Amino acid sequence: MASEAAPLLIDEIDSRGPIVRPTLHDAIVARVRDMIIEGELAPGTRLHEGNLGKMLGVSRTPLREALKFLVSEGLLELSPGRGAVVRQFTAKDVHDSLIVLGNLEGLAGRLACEHATESEIREVRQLHDRMMDMYEKRDRLPYFKLNQNIHSAILRLSKNEALVSVHNVLQARLKRIRYIGNEGPEKWAGAVADHVEMVEALEARDAERLSTILNAHMLKTWERVRHAI
Amino acid sequence: MASEAAPLLIDEIDSRGPIVRPTLHDAIVARVRDMIIEGELAPGTRLHEGNLGKMLGVSRTPLREALKFLVSEGLLELSPGRGAVVRQFTAKDVHDSLIVLGNLEGLAGRLACEHATESEIREVRQLHDRMMDMYEKRDRLPYFKLNQNIHSAILRLSKNEALVSVHNVLQARLKRIRYIGNEGPEKWAGAVADHVEMVEALEARDAERLSTILNAHMLKTWERVRHAI
DNA sequence: CGCAAGTATTCTGCATACAGAATTTTGTTT
DNA sequence: AAACAAAATTCTGTATGCAGAATACTTGCG
Numbered sequence: 001m002a003s004e005a006a007p008l009l010i011d012e013i014d015s016r017g018p019i020v021r022p023t024l025h026d027a028i029v030a031r032v033r034d035m036i037i038e039g040e041l042a043p044g045t046r047l048h049e050g051n052l053g054k055m056l057g058v059s060r061t062p063l064r065e066a067l068k069f070l071v072s073e074g075l076l077e078l079s080p081g082r083g084a085v086v087r088q089f090t091a092k093d094v095h096d097s098l099i100v101l102g103n104l105e106g107l108a109g110r111l112a113c114e115h116a117t118e119s120e121i122r123e124v125r126q127l128h129d130r131m132m133d134m135y136e137k138r139d140r141l142p143y144f145k146l147n148q149n150i151h152s153a154i155l156r157l158s159k160n161e162a163l164v165s166v167h168n169v170l171q172a173r174l175k176r177i178r179y180i181g182n183e184g185p186e187k188w189a190g191a192v193a194d195h196v197e198m199v200e201a202l203e204a205r206d207a208e209r210l211s212t213i214l215n216a217h218m219l220k221t222w223e224r225v226r227h228a229i
Numbered sequence: 230m231a232s233e234a235a236p237l238l239i240d241e242i243d244s245r246g247p248i249v250r251p252t253l254h255d256a257i258v259a260r261v262r263d264m265i266i267e268g269e270l271a272p273g274t275r276l277h278e279g280n281l282g283k284m285l286g287v288s289r290t291p292l293r294e295a296l297k298f299l300v301s302e303g304l305l306e307l308s309p310g311r312g313a314v315v316r317q318f319t320a321k322d323v324h325d326s327l328i329v330l331g332n333l334e335g336l337a338g339r340l341a342c343e344h345a346t347e348s349e350i351r352e353v354r355q356l357h358d359r360m361m362d363m364y365e366k367r368d369r370l371p372y373f374k375l376n377q378n379i380h381s382a383i384l385r386l387s388k389n390e391a392l393v394s395v396h397n398v399l400q401a402r403l404k405r406i407r408y409i410g411n412e413g414p415e416k417w418a419g420a421v422a423d424h425v426e427m428v429e430a431l432e433a434r435d436a437e438r439l440s441t442i443l444n445a446h447m448l449k450t451w452e453r454v455r456h457a458i
Numbered sequence: 459c460g461c462a463a464g465t466a467t468t469c470t471g472c473a474t475a476c477a478g479a480a481t482t483t484t485g486t487t488t
Numbered sequence: 489a490a491a492c493a494a495a496a497t498t499c500t501g502t503a504t505g506c507a508g509a510a511t512a513c514t515t516g517c518g
Contacts (some may be wrong), residue, residue, distance in 0.1 A: 021309045024471080025297070049500075059473050064501085065297045068254070072301035074394065075398065080250045081479055083500060096391040103336045107329070150410050162325040165303065253501080278470075287504050293471085310509050312470060 028058060028066035035074035036075050036086055037175045043088040047076070073169050073204055087173075091229045094177060097170050102218030104167050105151065109210035110200060121202055124153050128199045135192055144179050150195065154202065154214070179226025190220060239381045243413065257295035258286060265304050265315055266404045272317040276305070300456060302398050316402075321405060324451055330399050331447030334380065338439035341386035341431065350431055353382050356430045364421055373408050379424065383443070412452025420451060 032052075035041045053063045067084045070076045076084040089097075127150045134143035151171065155164045182191060194217045201210035231458045261281075264270045296313045299305045318326075356379045356399040363372035380400065384393045411420060423446045430439035 023307070023309050025307070050498090060500090061472055061474090063293050065471095066293045068297045069301040074296040077406065078252070078254070080252050081500065093390065096389040099340075099389060100333070100336070100391045100395060103332060104329070107332045111328075160325040160328060162329045162399060166329060166399065170391060171396065289470090290502055290504090294501095310470060425461090 005162055013163075020039070023092040024058065024062050025066055025069075028056060028062060029069050029163065031077060032066060032070060033073075036070075037172060038140060038177055041086050043086050043176075045086045047084045047086070048083065051119075052229075059168060074173055076210065078097070080154060089173065089177065089229070091226060094174065094229055096223045097174055098218045101167065101170050101174070104163060104170070105154070105214035105218060106159040106211040107112060108163055108200075109198075109214045110161070110207040111160055111163070112154050113205040113207035113210055115159040116202070116205075120153075124157070124202060125199055126152055131195065132192070138159055141171040141179075141181070147191070147195070148175065152212070154198075157180045157202075177228060178221065179229035182221070187224045190224065191217075194220065241294070251406070253287065253291050253296055254298075257285060258298050260285060261299060262296060262304060262401065265299075269407055270315050271364075272315050272405075274315045275311065276313045276315070276326035278312060285344060296312060297368070303402055318402065318406065319458070320455060323403065323454065323458055326399050326403055327447045327451045330396065330403070331444040333396050333399070335440040336449065337384045337387040337389070337392055338427075338430075338443045339436040340389055340392070341383050342436035342439055344388040344435040345366060345386040345431070345434075348384055349382075353376060353379060353386070354428055356382055360424065361421070364417070369412070369417075370408075373411070376420070376424070377404065377407075379427075386431075406454055406457060407450065409446070410457035416453045419453065420446075423449065 032041070041047065047067065049060045049063055049067075053060050058061065067076060071078055071084065077087045078084055127146055131143055131146035132149065134140075134146060148171070152168070153163075155167050158164070182188065183213055194213060197213050198210060198217070201213055261270070271275065276296065278289045278292055278296075282289050285292065296305060300307055300313065302315055306316050307313055356375055360372055360375035360379065363369075363375060377400070380396070381393075384396045387393070411417065421443060424441050427446070429438060430442055
């Protein structure tokens, strides 16, 4: 193939920056985080370093290091002599987090209307359209993932890295409960209606409207998920 | 003494909850975090596990685990083969963080006016009065610490744990730069004037006013510290 | 002298061993 | 049978060893 035969020029290498080496630490963090979010490691589960290490094919040392990272993210808790336990979020934890998430998304909405390019807004619209497809087909898991990706995309449009990173941490904590708690036709419809409004406000670069919708969306999310805690 | 001679009753033990054992992990995290915040480990410093472990009197394994925690907090960065480096924040990082912090403190101000007890508000007033003492005496480091403690105290009055924890992470990142960048009589006076207004708004439980002041305070902080980056 | 290549040394990432703590199992008493 | 104590086993937290990667130093060449 042409791309294989063409010699790489040094400029091409430079323009892509240094080659990023995947680290075992990052891989373990991501895997265990996914296992928590997807419910494979349920809230309250005590993590057994030996078994989990065997399951992941790694020794205890890098696993322990990765678990400490996830403790800092708030997904795990440590007790001396008992190791790491998947954190159980109380109703208050969830409510507190949604309040803060709403506040952060509100800010992101304002900043996004200010900073987003037209092409970036189009991408969000595309995500939204695909999500609506999944809604029509009643394919819930892809719908949910697209839903979360739209939120993340709007955060990226804020062009504020601190905001994105803080939002990611809180969002990760709530993924599981939001997937479980948003089930049901009325709740689904409610969330979808909010999303329609969001994308319209973003396209109109109506900062106040988008901010208000995003913030209120989180408050409504509380009403939708509270039964599942 | 009477307190030593009086036998502990089982109810007294129970009512205080389980005895919290200090862990080495937490101690290392706190120490290294302090060393970063206080400038002993300067931005850009590559941490040498062997030397740092000797300095702290711990072996490499718990030190590595603690460093992973601090990486997750954003105070350190990892590169494969180079270990942990104290993160250098760009002007954009600082600005981004202050924007988010301002928003969070604005939210905290509103919640604090709603949730704080009179006695808690009095405590903030006392912190403020002690800070003003330090200002009169031109004793800058205690002044600064009290200043930061007032912010943290207001966050606690929000009674929102997620908000407190997110705020703590961002605040820690900015402590050093704020200490360095806020030096000078005009800047100091500007910050103090904001604080006077904050405490008055809190005492008056004027949520909108406190929220606005806290948010604006961060924007002014940007103007004060930007030269130091 | 400056630069590149080769060599030596140090450091990081991970595996494994060990001691003490926690948990489970077994035995004894009521 | 239930409760308690003792013994056995397992697990966590940490120390240490090892291999490969990164860095520092030395040597040789133009």
